[in-house]
Amino acid sequence: MSIYQIIEKYGKKESGLISILQDIQKDKGYLPEEALSIVASEVKVPLSHLYSLATFYNVFSLVPRGRHTINVCLGTACHVRGGARLLDKLKRDLQIEPGETTQDKRFSLEAVRCVGCCGLAPVIVIDGNFHGKLNQKKLDKVLKNYE
Amino acid sequence: MNKEKSEVKTYRTHVLVCAGTACVSNNSLNIKAAFEREIKKQGLENEIQVVETGCNGFCERGPITVIQPDDVFYQQLEEKDIPFLVEEHFLKGRPVEKLMYIPEEKKEPITKMKDIEFFKHQRLVVLKNRGRMDPEQIDEYIGFDGYKALAKALISMTPQNIISEIKASGLRGRGGAGFPTGLKWELCRKSRGDIKFIICNADEGDPGAYMDRSILEADPHAVLEGMIIGAKAIGAHKGFIYVRDEYPLAVQRIRKAIQQASDYGLLGKNIFNSGFDFEVEVIRGGGAFVCGEETALMTSIEGKIGRPRSRPPFPAVKGLWGKPTNINNVETWANVPMIIQRGSKWYSTLGTEKSKGTKVFSLVGKINNSGLVEVPMGITLREIIYKIGGGIPDGKKFKAVQSGGPSGGCIPEEHLDLPVDYEELAKVGAIMGSGGLIVMDEDTCMVDVSLYFVSFLTEESCGKCTPCRVGLQRMKEILIAITEGKGQLEDIEKLQDLVHTIKNGALCGLGQTAPNPVLTTLKYFKAEYEAHIKDKKCPAGVCKALITYSIDSEKCTGCGVCLKACPVEAISGEKKKPHKIEETLCTKCGSCKELCKFEAIVIE
Numbered sequence: 001m002s003i004y005q006i007i008e009k010y011g012k013k014e015s016g017l018i019s020i021l022q023d024i025q026k027d028k029g030y031l032p033e034e035a036l037s038i039v040a041s042e043v044k045v046p047l048s049h050l051y052s053l054a055t056f057y058n059v060f061s062l063v064p065r066g067r068h069t070i071n072v073c074l075g076t077a078c079h080v081r082g083g084a085r086l087l088d089k090l091k092r093d094l095q096i097e098p099g100e101t102t103q104d105k106r107f108s109l110e111a112v113r114c115v116g117c118c119g120l121a122p123v124i125v126i127d128g129n130f131h132g133k134l135n136q137k138k139l140d141k142v143l144k145n146y147e
Numbered sequence: 148m149n150k151e152k153s154e155v156k157t158y159r160t161h162v163l164v165c166a167g168t169a170c171v172s173n174n175s176l177n178i179k180a181a182f183e184r185e186i187k188k189q190g191l192e193n194e195i196q197v198v199e200t201g202c203n204g205f206c207e208r209g210p211i212t213v214i215q216p217d218d219v220f221y222q223q224l225e226e227k228d229i230p231f232l233v234e235e236h237f238l239k240g241r242p243v244e245k246l247m248y249i250p251e252e253k254k255e256p257i258t259k260m261k262d263i264e265f266f267k268h269q270r271l272v273v274l275k276n277r278g279r280m281d282p283e284q285i286d287e288y289i290g291f292d293g294y295k296a297l298a299k300a301l302i303s304m305t306p307q308n309i310i311s312e313i314k315a316s317g318l319r320g321r322g323g324a325g326f327p328t329g330l331k332w333e334l335c336r337k338s339r340g341d342i343k344f345i346i347c348n349a350d351e352g353d354p355g356a357y358m359d360r361s362i363l364e365a366d367p368h369a370v371l372e373g374m375i376i377g378a379k380a381i382g383a384h385k386g387f388i389y390v391r392d393e394y395p396l397a398v399q400r401i402r403k404a405i406q407q408a409s410d411y412g413l414l415g416k417n418i419f420n421s422g423f424d425f426e427v428e429v430i431r432g433g434g435a436f437v438c439g440e441e442t443a444l445m446t447s448i449e450g451k452i453g454r455p456r457s458r459p460p461f462p463a464v465k466g467l468w469g470k471p472t473n474i475n476n477v478e479t480w481a482n483v484p485m486i487i488q489r490g491s492k493w494y495s496t497l498g499t500e501k502s503k504g505t506k507v508f509s510l511v512g513k514i515n516n517s518g519l520v521e522v523p524m525g526i527t528l529r530e531i532i533y534k535i536g537g538g539i540p541d542g543k544k545f546k547a548v549q550s551g552g553p554s555g556g557c558i559p560e561e562h563l564d565l566p567v568d569y570e571e572l573a574k575v576g577a578i579m580g581s582g583g584l585i586v587m588d589e590d591t592c593m594v595d596v597s598l599y600f601v602s603f604l605t606e607e608s609c610g611k612c613t614p615c616r617v618g619l620q621r622m623k624e625i626l627i628a629i630t631e632g633k634g635q636l637e638d639i640e641k642l643q644d645l646v647h648t649i650k651n652g653a654l655c656g657l658g659q660t661a662p663n664p665v666l667t668t669l670k671y672f673k674a675e676y677e678a679h680i681k682d683k684k685c686p687a688g689v690c691k692a693l694i695t696y697s698i699d700s701e702k703c704t705g706c707g708v709c710l711k712a713c714p715v716e717a718i719s720g721e722k723k724k725p726h727k728i729e730e731t732l733c734t735k736c737g738s739c740k741e742l743c744k745f746e747a748i749v750i751e
Contacts, residue, residue: 013450014449014450014451015448015449015450016450017450018430018431018433018447018450019430019431022392022431022433052452053433053450053451053452056433056435056452056453056609057433057434057435057452057453058433058434058435059392059393059433059434060433074354075354075355076354076355076511076512076549076552076583076585076596076599076600077354077355077511077512077517077585078354079354079596079599080512080513080585080587080591080596081512081513082737082741085736085737085741088736089714089736089738092714092736093714112393112434113352113354113434113436113603113607114352114353114354114355114356114357115393116168116351116356116357116360116361116391116393116394117168117169117172117206117357118206118355118356118357118509118511118512118517118583118585119169119206119207119209119509119511119517119518119519120169120172120173120206120207120209120517121511121512121517123172128395129172130168130169130171130172131172132169132172132173135741135742136712136736136737136738136741137712137738137741137742
């Protein structure tokens with residue numbers, strides 16, 4: 001779907017902006033500057049307004065992402081069951097911080113708030129697939145499925 | 148409408164495969180496919196129907212399948228189990244014991260779901276349809292008396308009747324604060340204005356709470372039905388469901404439900420020929436915790452950044468786009484149809500004097516039976532944790548239960564006999580909140596938990612008010628210092644000062660309640676703070692700067708697993724001889740402890 005079609009879908013009004021940005025993000029994996037410029041001129045809002053939305057809401061990224069996005073859940077249940085240790089391991093193995101992407105563009109790493117799968121804590125979500133009851137060793141096996 | 152689906156076909160047996168998020172992540176959709184394949188192979192497809200249901204609740208044991216009407220509960224299934232299960236259970240009539248649930252420290256499997264402790268003590272009102280129907284089929288919802296309450300409300304009740312009924316039921320907001328729902332509706336109804344809105348708050352942000360997601364996934368029509376009834380009572384013709392984008396399955400199910408309800412004429416113009424019009428739109432949230440606060444949520448629907456504004460004016464007077472607006476959370480809306488259908492008298496028999504009905508909790512953390520439970524108000528925390536939850540795993544000692552998310556508090560052992568209701572929880576410094584109950588054991592450090600919540604809130608503070616934005620940052624710095632062994636005794640006093648400044652100075656609920664986790668941990672677990680500050684020790688063995696890893700040479704068998712697992716080569720030793728950890732190299736990542744089967748890794 002082109003950016004113009006996405007804008008059309010929600011109407012050229014302010015209340016549709018977050019939905020428009022969400023769809024662009026889903027389509028492109030991030031919010032490219034050119035896309036934001038088009039939205040700004042079509043919906044007639046300043047580009048700075050879109051920048052404030054894109055930086056306020058956690059779902060948006062202004063930089064391109066890797067082939068796979070790893071979301072490490074840091075909800076309370078995951079926290080008490082070792083979620084932070086999984087994040088530490090990923091930081092160590094991938095040599096990146098949350099919000100960054102590996103040089104080979106294989107993985108982007110994110111630390112996220114509760115994904116609502118607390119019964120299986122600790123949980124990570126890769127490309128929308130949930131992996132629960134993990135420890136550091138199982139995590140290695142899971143990552144092998146994402147090239 | 149799908150014609151095939153509308154034909155009434157009766158089956159002797161239903162195979163109810165849980166398709167909640169946790170079970171799906173455990174491969175339940177392939178389990179379902181395997182059941183269908185095998186049942187067809189055995190020529191039983193006209194007798195046995197496989198149904199994909201919403202969350203069963205016992206997430207810990209997924210993937211789950213329940214066979215009805217036999218009520219046989221199968222758990223932790225794998226695809227390879229299914230051919231055997233189908234043959235044994237359906238052809239030979241022998242339920243398969245090895246796939247049944249065996250409680251911790253017991254040997255006998257339990258056959259029937261109703262006999263399992265986890266389910267036995269629950270009282271299902273909101274979750275009554277969980278695990279028994281396909282949430283994507285409106286006909287199944289209708290088959291279980293769905294939309295009957297709506298017909299009653301639209302055809303035979305006036306708006307005032309509906310409001311009186313909700314008021315009499317004693318229903319209070321399930322989002323956290325517990326404001327009486329009927330009164331809220333009445334205020335909005337009485338507000339001046341031709342255009343009014345209602346909103347369903349499904350921006351479930353509390354970490355450790357997932358009941359709203361589960362309700363939307365398991366019974367989306369109940370939420371819609373509640374909203375349509377509420378809209379009629381208030382005089383609104385447009386509603387919004389603001390749901391987290393992180394819940395794709397919930398978004399998909401509620402959208403499908405809206406489509407089906409519209410096709411059946413249950414949404415749109417002139418519903419049930421009553422002359423009443425109502426439509427609903429789904430808005431996906433952007434992943435900002437503060438948007439769970441009602442005024443922030445409304446500015447987010449307007450397409451702005453979600454910052455709270457001061458109240459009054461309350462949303463009932465001036466809400467979305469300045470119009471009178473009524474906002475309730477998912478669980479509150481889902482309670483409404485049952486109250487209208489069965490009457491306020493019935494509903495108010497459940498619960499305590501001031502907290503009526505049931506509450507859905509997500510019982511998670513260090514607990515044997517993790518999952519989603521619905522219990523009558525007034526049940527004690529001890530019953531929830533020990534009877535339903537089966538206690539703490541690995542024989543560890545209970546330390547605290549955290550209730551109410553980042554706005555709530557940590558409740559210690561001494562208050563476990565507290566009956567769960569809004570007032571009682573507030574008395575001990577916690578809140579009901581949306582219903583997360585996170586159990587913590589002796590291996591959980593309460594200073595670390597306090598830091599965890601403060602860090603969470605520091606990041607999620609929208610930044611509008613200084614006490615919240617800066618105050619939380621200062622609290623975080625102090626707590627980091629304490630966990631790193633750099634704390635001073637006067638830090639405790641400083642924390643207490645900050646608690647009051649933030650509580651009194653912040654504009655919205657997020658800020659006003661933000662210090663609660665610090666406040667309750669200071670109140671009940673002060674000794675742990677002092678151990679960090681005075682003795683430079685973390686009694687729970689969590690805070691990295693204050694602990695060392697070593698190997699107990701008597702327990703170590705020299706198997707070499709830890710040596711291989713250590714990412715920094717800090718472990719050395721010959722095969723079959725006790726190994727050693729070089730303290731200066733150790734990063735305390737915990738890899739060795741996770742894998743050691745002999746409990747030889749010691750944290751001090």
